[in-house]
Amino acid sequence: MPSTELPQQTSARRIDRPVPLRERVYQAMQELIISRQLAPGQHLVESELAEMLGVSRQPIREALQLLNSEGWVDLRPGYGAFVHAPTDAEVDQLLAVRAVLEGESARLAALNADADGIARLRKLCAEGEAALASDDVDGMVAANAELHRCVTELSGNRVLLDFVSQVDRRVRWYYTPIARNRGARSWEEHGRLVDAIERGDAETAAQIMREHTERTRHSYLEQRAENPEPDEQPAQVRTRRRRAAPRV
């Protein structure tokens, strides 16, 4: 098994305290899942992860708890942890939830945003369009995520922000590998969204955001239909653990 580095303790926390291993493990594993190095359905053996990341099983277990509660892995008591394998229905439902939550975010943002907030939105829009113009896919994805996050922040509802962040990360995991090509249309919508927020037109903002997310949803499902997960036996749930290396 390839040994993987834990993220270095980059940015200091509020107070200067060493980031616990369990959090770094959590981060690292989330990356591994998003990047598909840990494939959906795969059985995660604690001791292997421990060796791979150079820590003991305890922080691994604690990280798995967290990943489980956020829907990244499934914990089956007595059987172990498995990378969550979302069904199409689940992705669809998750996007529906996101549409509602982000619609509400936009509505509240329109009611609460100040000039400074609007400026931040404009800046992100500009960045996104620049990325689009120069065909910088990663830049677009990043600007897109930032914009959505910013809108939610401007809603002034911290609880909402927590929920949306959680949903967003999962959606991005499901979504990223396929549909990256609705660029131009998407940024035009974003522009209209910011306009509505600036006018304080809450209902229009909410509407635009909901429809925006709904379109994401439909384009996801279409692409998914044409293009089922390449290296995945559809609908096969792996229940067996694979055998470890045979003895000599």
Place this chain on the structure above:
Amino acid sequence: MPSTELPQQTSARRIDRPVPLRERVYQAMQELIISRQLAPGQHLVESELAEMLGVSRQPIREALQLLNSEGWVDLRPGYGAFVHAPTDAEVDQLLAVRAVLEGESARLAALNADADGIARLRKLCAEGEAALASDDVDGMVAANAELHRCVTELSGNRVLLDFVSQVDRRVRWYYTPIARNRGARSWEEHGRLVDAIERGDAETAAQIMREHTERTRHSYLEQRAENPEPDEQPAQVRTRRRRAAPRV
């Protein structure tokens, strides 16, 4: 410290497997928090919990992870776990989120509910009204929770159900100790809600549910204003751990 029983392993799981200690600890601690035996802001010392529940620290830690991710306790790395002390603003925001999510539940339920589902809703309405008539507060609270849950189930969106369940439990924790007296009005609203769902009138159902939750929110804030948490120093965040029993 009083020793507390872990819940007996009552109902069998899908497969007949012993429920892990961590889950029973999770359940037990959630109960202790809801019942205020563990007070908001209180520092939760792992070893004390372990002794109290008759297990080692490991399952305690894992349960704390879960409780943290659902907002019941705050985990401050290096400092320990504290029972979450929600601010008024947070409760308000959480109720706002619930209004949106349950509004969507109602909308989808109106589109998807079958005759059987409607019957279940009617039954719960009847139970609630019966409880109201006989002044059975606990019965009313239970029927109310069941009704809301049932609506969300009928939405057919499982992801939504997960989110709503989570939000609901937290709301009930915040809310239960105070406002229990909007009975009659509340059940009348429920009746109209079920009517709308039965008609398949999605927008009206959503509207009623949103307004219903909004009223809950306002009544919460009113009561809270008149009646701040009795045995709690307002706005005082406990950062110090209390000293353990002095040695002999």
Place this chain on the structure above:
DNA sequence: ATACAGTATTCTGTATGCAGAAGTCGAGGT
């Protein structure tokens, strides 16, 4: 060759042990 039973091994769940950080108490100085 297939089915079955028994054995070996892996893996999870839980407990225990240990080092270092955080907090507390008390003595001494101002």
Place this chain on the structure above:
DNA sequence: ACCTCGACTTCTGCATACAGAATACTGTAT
């Protein structure tokens, strides 16, 4: 009386150890 410094205690975070359950392998009988 109040502040400061230092030793002591407690607590968290992590590692290791152990028991039991579940799985995979192997040999034998049919």
